[in-house]
Amino acid sequence: MTPEAPYSLENCLELDRVDPLAGFRNKFAFAASGNIHFDANSMGAMTKDAPDRVHRLLTKNWRDKSRRSWSTEDWLEKPRKLGASISHMIGANSQDVVVCDNTTINLFKIISYAWKLRGSGNAILTEAHNFPTDMHVAQGFLKFLEDLGVAGHIIKAETREQVVDKLDRNVALLYLTQTDYRSSERWDLSEMNRRAHAVDALTIWDLSHSAGALNIDLMGTGSDFAVGCGYKYLCGGPGGPAYLFINPEHQGKSWPTIAGWMGHAHWDKFSSDFEPAANVAGHLTGTPQVVANEIFSAAADIWSKVQRADVADKHQSLTETLIGILEQECSPLGVGINSPKLYQKRGGHVSFSHAGAGQVCEALVDHGLISSFRFPNSIRLGLSPLYHNHEDVWKAVQIIKDVLFQEAWQHPKYENVSM
Ligand SMILES: Cc1ncc(COP(=O)(O)O)c(C=O)c1O
Incomplete structure (x- = not known):
C-alpha cells in the first residue's frame, strides 16, 4: 500500500479495498455519535467482545461461582497468557513478556532490577523531556538510593544528539521512550542498543507510543528491558494493565524489587519464604487485575491473529x-x-502544529474528530492499523480543513482547552 499524491477520496477508498487488515475493523465498537476517534495513542477503541466477556465474568464467575473461580478460570494465568498473546507484536518470545500492574510500577520494577545488573556506570541517561512518569520514576529511584547512601545520578539530555554524546562508560542505564509522546520522533532500537552495549550500559525502552503500531523487534535489536501501556494502541481498556519484557539474558539474575507472592517460583505452595520465579514471571506482584485483564483478553485474541509486519505496513500507509x-x-x-516525515523516524502518532492548536482541538471535537492537544501548539492524531482506514483519514482532514477555513475554532466557547 503506497499512497500517492494528489490525494482524493477515491484513492483512499482504493487503498482500503486492498487492505489485508480491513476485516478487523468489524471487531471493534465505535461511538454512537459517529465521531472519528484519532486517539489510539491515548486510548485504543473498545473491542466488540469486551462488554459480553466482562458481563459473563461478573455474573457466571464472580456472582455464581465466587471464590471457586480462582481455580476454574484462568484468572491467575492471565498475566502470562496476555503477555504471550502480545509478545509477537514487540518481537519478544512468548515466555518473556507478562502483562501486569501499570507502566509506572513496571518502570520502577525494571529500573531497580536493571540497576543491579549494570556494568561500569552510575548514571541513568535519559531525555530531559521524556514522559513525566518516566522521569519521576528515575528521580524517585535515585532519591531512594541517595537515602540509603548509594551514589547514582540522572543525566538529562536536552537533544537527541546530546543523548548520543553523553552515552559513555559513566552510564549504567540508557532509559528512553522509543516514540516521543509529543512529536512522535522515534529512536532506532538497534542503533541505540548497540551504542549502549558498546559502553557497557543496559537499555530500558518505554514502548507506550510504539507497540501495536510499529514493527518492533526487541529480540532482533538486542534490547535489554521494555515496558509500555496496554490501553493505547493495544486496546487493553481504560486503565488496563501494562506489559513488561526482560531479555532472557537478564532473567533470574537477582531478586525482583517487589517480591510478591505471584512472583514466587511455586506461588501455589503458599511458602512463607520467597523464592523468585527464575523468569520474567518473578516480576509479577500480587493478585492480577481480573476484570481489567478480561477486557484486555478480548483485544489480545485479536492481536494473536495478526502479523506485526502487516500492522506496521498499514500504519505506514495510514x-x-x-x-x-x-x-x-x-x-x-x-x-x-511536527512529526518526522520519514516513516522510519516516526512513531505511532502524527502531530501537526497550528497557532490556535488548543482551541482548534476543542472545536474539532464538536465537529466530529477526537484528537489531543499538547502544549504549546500541537495536535496529535493517533491512528490504529486495526480499526482505522484511509477513508477515515480523508474525512478527518476534511473536518480539520472546515474548522480552520470557517475559523470555527475562534469561538469563545473553545477557550477552555482540555488535555
Ligand atoms: C510514554 C508514556 N509512559 C507512561 C505513560 C503512563 O503510564 P501509567 O499507565 O503508569 O500511567 C504514558 C501515558 O500517557 C506515556 O505516554
Whole structure:
C-alpha cells in the first residue's frame, strides 16, 4: 500500500479495498455519535467482545461461582497468557513478556532490577523531556538510593544528539521512550542498543507510543528491558494493565524489587519464604487485575491473529496518507507537520502544529474528530492499523480543513482547552 499524491477520496477508498487488515475493523465498537476517534495513542477503541466477556465474568464467575473461580478460570494465568498473546507484536518470545500492574510500577520494577545488573556506570541517561512518569520514576529511584547512601545520578539530555554524546562508560542505564509522546520522533532500537552495549550500559525502552503500531523487534535489536501501556494502541481498556519484557539474558539474575507472592517460583505452595520465579514471571506482584485483564483478553485474541509486519505496513500507509492529505488540504490554513516525515523516524502518532492548536482541538471535537492537544501548539492524531482506514483519514482532514477555513475554532466557547 503506497499512497500517492494528489490525494482524493477515491484513492483512499482504493487503498482500503486492498487492505489485508480491513476485516478487523468489524471487531471493534465505535461511538454512537459517529465521531472519528484519532486517539489510539491515548486510548485504543473498545473491542466488540469486551462488554459480553466482562458481563459473563461478573455474573457466571464472580456472582455464581465466587471464590471457586480462582481455580476454574484462568484468572491467575492471565498475566502470562496476555503477555504471550502480545509478545509477537514487540518481537519478544512468548515466555518473556507478562502483562501486569501499570507502566509506572513496571518502570520502577525494571529500573531497580536493571540497576543491579549494570556494568561500569552510575548514571541513568535519559531525555530531559521524556514522559513525566518516566522521569519521576528515575528521580524517585535515585532519591531512594541517595537515602540509603548509594551514589547514582540522572543525566538529562536536552537533544537527541546530546543523548548520543553523553552515552559513555559513566552510564549504567540508557532509559528512553522509543516514540516521543509529543512529536512522535522515534529512536532506532538497534542503533541505540548497540551504542549502549558498546559502553557497557543496559537499555530500558518505554514502548507506550510504539507497540501495536510499529514493527518492533526487541529480540532482533538486542534490547535489554521494555515496558509500555496496554490501553493505547493495544486496546487493553481504560486503565488496563501494562506489559513488561526482560531479555532472557537478564532473567533470574537477582531478586525482583517487589517480591510478591505471584512472583514466587511455586506461588501455589503458599511458602512463607520467597523464592523468585527464575523468569520474567518473578516480576509479577500480587493478585492480577481480573476484570481489567478480561477486557484486555478480548483485544489480545485479536492481536494473536495478526502479523506485526502487516500492522506496521498499514500504519505506514495510514500515516503517510494523513501527512500527505494534511499538507495538500491544510498547509495554506496554517498547518505544519511536527512529526518526522520519514516513516522510519516516526512513531505511532502524527502531530501537526497550528497557532490556535488548543482551541482548534476543542472545536474539532464538536465537529466530529477526537484528537489531543499538547502544549504549546500541537495536535496529535493517533491512528490504529486495526480499526482505522484511509477513508477515515480523508474525512478527518476534511473536518480539520472546515474548522480552520470557517475559523470555527475562534469561538469563545473553545477557550477552555482540555488535555
Ligand atoms: C510514554 C508514556 N509512559 C507512561 C505513560 C503512563 O503510564 P501509567 O499507565 O503508569 O500511567 C504514558 C501515558 O500517557 C506515556 O505516554
